[in-house]
Amino acid sequence: MDEPIVVGIDIGTTKICTLVARVEGEHNLRILGVGIEPSQGIKKGTIVDLAAASQSIARSVEKAQRTSGLEITSALVSLAGANVASVNSRGVVGITGGVIDEEDVARALESAQAVAIPHNREIIHVIQRGFIVDGQDGIRSPVGMHGYRLEVEAHIITASASTVENLRQCVQAAGVEVSQFVLNPLASAEVVLSETERQMGVVVCDIGGGTTDLAIYIDGDIWHTMVLAVGGNHITSDIAHGLRLSLPQAEDIKKANGHAVEAEIGEEEAFTVRAFGEERPMQVSRKELAHIIEARVEEVFELVLQEIKRSGYDGLLPAGMVLTGGSSQLPGMRALASQTMGLPVRVARPENLVGLIDQLNSPAFSTSVGLLYWALLMSETVPVHHSRGSRKGGGSSMDLEKLKEFLKRLLP
Ligand SMILES: Nc1ncnc2c1ncn2[C@@H]1O[C@H](COP(=O)(O)OP(=O)(O)OP(=O)(O)O)[C@@H](O)[C@H]1O
Ligand SMILES: [Mg+2]
The missing domain is CATH 3.30.420.40 (ATPase, nucleotide binding domain)
Structure with missing residues (x-):
């Protein structure tokens, strides 16, 4: 029982679905716990009643804990709603050493985030789309290349800070830390594309x-x-x-x-x-x-x-x-x-799942299952017997350290 565990909570307008899976091999998931509950206090993907939403989240988490026999302390959580926006942006940095390293890439991504983002918005994802080294575009992995000027094309997704905070509070009140928010369609895409x-x-x-x-x-x-x-x-x-x-x-x-x-x-x-x-x-x-x-x-x-x-x-x-x-x-x-x-x-619907999958092979669960694949991609795994409260929710605070860590995971 020491394979890593991934946990996702899909907070939908009609249902909340908590899933716990064990990572087997490199890309395979075995669903160990499922908690599907009708959702309350959520309209159009946004929390409208904190207490009601939190209670339904707690019920869903509880069910997933019971079916898996594992304690859930942190999870990736889906995010949607009218308060989400996205922009494409470009970051540029000069390379001093002549050879591009991970820190340069992190600085470029950080500079891409310097686009005017109002204070009342929180950055949810900074997704690198490609790099340009000394004017040459189409570069996927610039680390180790020679160059003097590194540009990154980034897709930045932001959400209203108060919407995000409400959601985080609801999940916390259900006893779970949010390790990262994932925009609904990005989670679904991991499963269906x-x-x-x-x-x-x-x-x-x-x-x-x-x-x-x-x-x-x-x-x-x-x-x-x-x-x-x-x-x-x-x-x-x-x-x-x-x-x-x-x-x-x-x-x-x-x-x-x-x-x-x-x-x-x-x-x-x-x-x-x-x-x-x-x-x-x-x-x-x-x-x-x-x-x-x-x-x-x-x-x-x-x-x-x-x-x-x-x-x-x-x-x-x-x-x-x-x-x-x-x-x-x-x-x-x-x-x-x-x-x-x-x-x-x-x-499309989730396919090729193993474990407790009876209810999950429906298009309604693409986001729910997608969160688990997203966790796999980001290496957001939780040790099995993780003690409560020691993981900090901070997936969205994109400081330099976090960015470097993020990049290390994505780069080959
Ligand atoms: N067989 C069906 N035919 C038509 N509609 C269906 C069927 N089954 C489910 N639905 C509809 O699907 C919707 C729920 O879909 P889903 O579970 O993907 O939503 P959600 O994740 O809770 O909400 P959201 O992602 O919008 O916040 C409901 O409107 C329901 O009526
Ligand atoms: Mg949904």
Whole structure:
């Protein structure tokens, strides 16, 4: 039992999912603990009720501890919500010794962060996209090279400092230190994208309950990230309004009878449901239901398309879109996405997992499982019998030491 352990807490709008896994070999994970709980106090990916959110986090952690038999003291935590923003930036430094070392790379990355970031924002990720040495671009690993001027292209993701602090407090109140925050779409991408897709140019789109999370990968690197505040809950509330049903009823019929393409449904197809304040159950045409769903889903994909166009990378995505998240399970989503966006689209879910995986092989758990792979990538492992409270949460404070450590892990 001395293999390293990775822990992730995916704090979604509809569910909280804590996963504990053992790292086996270099890249394999065995899921040892699972804690899935309905989430409370979270809207559109942001905490709106600290106590309620913290309690549901604690319940999820508790379940994962019970199933794994391990104590959870620190974890990677997913982050989403309208308060996240990203910029691409370039850092430049002079090289004094003539040969580039890790410290130079860290200084270059630090200088990339000197872009005007307001005080009320916290840096979540600084992702290096490529280096330029003495004007020559396309360099992936400059350490050891000769040169006088080192430039780094970096993708910087920031979030509202208060949003981040609230989330950190909630997780801490559940007895767990946040070792690092990970933006939702980056976690999902770790699970659903192939290396070929990343190289070719691809967008990952995770449609959950309250948010739609996007990340664009080109030439193997992250070029753009975005979180939109729309998701499956909006589809449900449209159905509730349109058919005069309660939200739980609308949610149930969406899952049982929903389809995102009206034209795919025959005129005669119908189901029965008892509407608000009605004595007798009524017959509803599935076509009418699909009509409501299609309108909303089309709007979501149009927003996504707008966002991709705004990023300026719309012509650079030959591998198209990889759809995931709970809402990608709605029949017809793939076709509608492809039609609205004019891109090839596939739906993806976590695969090749071992251990306690019964519930996890659904697109709803791409972010949850992705956190574990992200932990693996960052070597954020926890010793098995770790004592409580000795790990500090500080993944987001990008000081020089931390940066150097970060780089050592990533560089070959
Ligand atoms: N079979 C299904 N058909 C249609 N929608 C579904 C189905 N299963 C789940 N959903 C929808 O997926 C959504 C939840 O997805 P997911 O679990 O990915 O969200 P989340 O991670 O909790 O939220 P977010 O990431 O947006 O904060 C809900 O809106 C739910 O209605
Ligand atoms: Mg989610």
